Amino acid sequence: MTTTRTRGAGATSFGPSALLGIPAMAFFAVFAILPLGVALYLSFTQWSGLGSPEWVGLENWRTLLTDSSTAHSLMLTIQLMVLTWLVQTPISLLLGVFLAGRQRYREILAVVYFVPLLLSSASIAIAYRNLLDPNFGVFSGGGLGWLNQNWLGDPSLTFYVVAFIIAWQFVPFHTLLYQGGARQIPQTLYEAAAIDGAGRARQFRSITLPQLRYTIVTSSTLILVGALTYFDVIFILTQGGPGDATRILPLDMYLTGFVANKMGLASAIAVVLVVLGMVLSLTISKASGFSKMESQLDGEA
């Protein structure tokens, strides 16, 4: 490589100038960093959305820590996180590996499985609302026995129904991830294993799973951190109800801020969500060695 002639100093390094990053950085600062700072500021104020915010110090944070309804919302969020992970991971892992096969009919199945992801959350929620309606829904015709339940109105059922619908919506996406991951696994490994006499189950356990571990990390991070942002589906399905049975933290933030007009407290909840999301994603990365990710091809690792 020849040294490029430049007018400015310090421009001898290769690649595009750092100046090209400025618009993006400016955008990020204005639309991400600055609002975050304002939210942090608001969390120390009392503000109804009208007039000027009034500084109240740590009062919102004290409310947050002592108020049992926030704790309830946080618990629900964590439960939903774990539940959706437990439902989505095995299903999408198995589906993804299955669909990574090369037979033609699997492509058609892949398209069918993919359909829920093509629908918007709002339409999914409205569709399920109507399907599960105890008086006019699909199960209300009679003869379907236990299926005709008050799915979205029974406090002991609704949480699981919501988790199911969310899983239904996002399984295709994670299936796609696993499908991609599984297709990257060299066929030679399977051939060698077959020669050694390993059956399908053994191949799955000893080759597929270990080879997919980084995909599992990626998918799990998306599921777990994503659980902090479930809002649209639940808002339309239940509005956090019945009672507060599905009032997860993001919904609690919305209702506190935009319905009860307590912007200060809502900002504090927002900050909690941001911190929670960052801690979670950093922990998963660290614990799984994701940051040291290496190529798995050509005999490495």
Add this chain to the structure above:
Amino acid sequence: MDKNVIRTMSAGVAVGAMLLVAGCSSSDSSDEAATSPDTTTVWTTAGTDDVLEASATRWNADHPDGQIDVQIFENDPYKTKLRTAISAGQGPTVFSGWGGGGLKTYVDAGEVTSLQSAFDAAPDLLDRIFPSVLAGGTVDGEIYGTPYNGVQPVVIYYNKDVFEQAGVEVPATWDDLLTAVGELNDAGVAPFSVGGASKWPYLMWIAYLTDRIGGPEVFQSIVDGEEDAWLDPAVIEANTMIQELVTAGGFVDGFSSVDANQGAAEALVYTGKAAMQLQGAWAYSGTYLTAAPDFVESGSLGWTTFPTVEGGAGDPANVTGNLSSYFSISEGASEAGTANATDWLLNGVFDDTYVDELMATGAVPPISGFDDKIAASSAPEWNAFVYTTAQAAGSFQLSWDQALDANQAEALLTNLEKVFLFQSTPQEFSDAMNTVAQEG
């Protein structure tokens, strides 16, 4: 940091979060002055759009210097948008609201212009409007909002065919009602339909029962923020009766997932799956007449007032519901804009043509001396019922979620739902609400 910068930024964050910024960025007051000096913007929610727009068109033809521009929004997004826009100093000249606690927060924040002196100068109009309805637009003895659409008391609708087949009488007292519940259940029909998934329909039950048991003073003391007002025995008794009604099978199966906003609660009544519904007057023209015109026109839809409660202190003529929607003038509006808006509100709204058009939509204006017009309207029996019910009411209580501040209203919806679902006892409900009320 400059206070205004913080204000604007904070508002900006709120707007960004709601993705509602698109529509209001161009309505900055200074921009407005530069582009169209004489336009008075009016923000309102959907409902009587045609009537308002017709009024604005007439007004604009006569007033080249003071144009009215009516902009219609959807209900729930509107509340957030209005709050954000006004907070950022970009609100409309005239905005619509529901009176009560919501209006009070705007008045307390100094964002609303008083209409008192304008009304004092127009005593005729002041006399025509039902005092109970005008009270909803009054804060601390001063008028800040003027009603502009129909009066909407909450009544019991019932399916006459179902009542006939089951051999049930229309309940006049609470005991009658419980008897009817038993008979209807025996006949295999759900007694009451309620749109529980939307939460707010539950409010009508506690509002009526509290009023019948303890009189309007009980809720008034809650609105006034008096200490331990939520612990009043009448509130606890009302919730106890609600739970008795639920236990007796008073509501349709799965009532907690019936969506009121999609008309499912009304559908249960006109399809004969449920016999009755406690709902506001808006359901008549808004749902029954549009979704099941044959049912209404064949005379199968009946209506009656809420039953009396034996030994209760409240006057059985009292009603609860939505008084009307109100127009208020923003404090931030220009002088010319305020003058034009005031002129329009007092002379362009509720003039004869306006009232005729309003009544043609099935709404009943809260204006006295209207009996002739009602007799000549398209639904004379219904309109007369609403009109007399509203006019005869000694107390016309604004729906609780509108009368209270937003914080208590939000907590009320959640806690009341827990009562209906037996997740809370009546005592726990009152304790929870009392705690919220004390937070201030």
